[in-house]
Amino acid sequence: MQFADRLNNVETSAIRELFKLLGKPGIISFAGGFPDSAMFDVAGISAASQAALQQEPGAALQYGATEGYQPLREQIAAFMAAKGARDLAPDQLVVTTGSQQALDLLGKTMINPGDKVIVEGPTFLATIQCFRLYGAEVISAPIDAEGARVDALEKLIAEHQPKLVYLIPTFGNPSGAMLSLERRKKVLELAVKYQTLVVEDDPYGDLYFGEAPPPSLLALSSEVPGSRDWLAHCGSLSKVLSPGLRIGWLVAPAALLGRAVLREQLGDAVEFLQPQGGLFLWVRLTGKGGALADAGELAKRAIAQGVAFVPGAPFFAQNPDATSFRLSFATADEDKIREGIARLAQALKA
């Protein structure tokens, strides 16, 4: 079996072998960045999940919006506002299954094979793997205790014109380094000056021992004109609440966010196969008796009549059949189905 070439760019075997050994009895692990399970608010999470299932079972268990559950987006925006990103609107972020999915979306939407990406040396190894998987050449910028050395970073940006610069400014993984306030502002200025996307990964910012860290790049971006247009911010509840919740988020310029949300989506005038199961009725407009034969046009008329379906053309990889459409009979109950079909008949006549 021939695998995709992009897998050749990824090397993980040493770490994988190590993690297999962690199952040995009695091993004390300083390996994974796992929060202590004893710290999880099990009672709180349990009560919250019960409340969600009781109060809004449909929303909790049904398919949801690609961008994420709107009340959660609002809560995350409020959480970020409390940490200084005061002008962040809920529609400027999408909910992800963690920072990792945000990174995958950034790689998928931004990186062409051969593009250059600058990261801290050292940085989160899964980030290196993720960007390499999409064909990036990953370049290391030197760090010290105050994080990325911005003088060296500027030289590297000027030399390599990278597609993006990825930083963990607060408590870097694995370095633990903290980018100083002065350097944070300088990074935002570099983003604007070189029109380079800066990706701030910030899963650890709330885990400080003494003094609070400087504001995030996202919070500071309001002080550096134009910098918000060149900044993406990845956040996560994995380290502050629980990894098992699988909740993270991506804040990014509108154009990028739109690209990252790759969403999936009567009489003799119609003919269809009687399905034996499943969710769908696949219908074709026959055009008989001068009836409408364009399913896209019918879809528009149908919306006006208060009934919706999916035109068939996008289901074809080649030679789309413009007369076809798909009716899902799984969501509406029988009365609704009868009413919907009556409206569809109206739309056909209209």
Next chain:
Amino acid sequence: MQFADRLNNVETSAIRELFKLLGKPGIISFAGGFPDSAMFDVAGISAASQAALQQEPGAALQYGATEGYQPLREQIAAFMAAKGARDLAPDQLVVTTGSQQALDLLGKTMINPGDKVIVEGPTFLATIQCFRLYGAEVISAPIDAEGARVDALEKLIAEHQPKLVYLIPTFGNPSGAMLSLERRKKVLELAVKYQTLVVEDDPYGDLYFGEAPPPSLLALSSEVPGSRDWLAHCGSLSKVLSPGLRIGWLVAPAALLGRAVLREQLGDAVEFLQPQGGLFLWVRLTGKGGALADAGELAKRAIAQGVAFVPGAPFFAQNPDATSFRLSFATADEDKIREGIARLAQALKA
């Protein structure tokens, strides 16, 4: 901002615009393949989630294995066995967030730009988008009420030598078509004859009205020698239990499955930055006084002493520092940390 070229292959705007209109009050929707929320077993799911949080809060809320929670893998294997795939072992499948993630993993691991992929015409539009995103040329095979016409399919396979053939054999989306038993066996024979991966997507197989559908390709593969080596099977609980659970699975040959699991992962002999927060201590072996300076070697000795950490080299995109390693102090409590550091000191001396 310059986006990745792969986005040029994806066209979804018509459907996206349609789905935006679904929010209009009073619309009866035959559009999305959403199960009726009234059918969800809210009480059962609620009780199960409470039980998981009470009995195993650590497992429920902590990071888990990339392959999925082992008891869940066992349950899924048993579920598949009850439907005829009797020889399926839990380690032959990985848990995903739905069929969609399984398709993304298949695209990522299998498809090079320019590779050919054969699908039914019409087929699930998100599949077309997913494979195109990884650069596939997607070719349509004709169908009738018994699903893909295997004679035409064989000609297309012989002509195009595709990287994979993607089918929804049972209650196709959007066609509702059902691949006959005879054709199912023929498809498996074609997989072996042409050494072509066949991907069976089966989210709807349990949703039949009358007679049960023929066994899945996965179940039938035991009757066609060699075919299991060329078969991947995507399953999902979204249509039979609830989409909100986000549980699916991918059964595939071991080599493919291994590729799809792209996992993320004292004294003056060491020096480190005192972190101000976060989860990690980033350490360097100084080699002073003839002490060990190779963190990879130290990791091996440390495991023998019962303590684990991550060597630093893989965190560098360039010029790896072999003397560095990362200690996570987040998982172990204080007593464990003291004991672990004592073991580490032993390993350094060993």
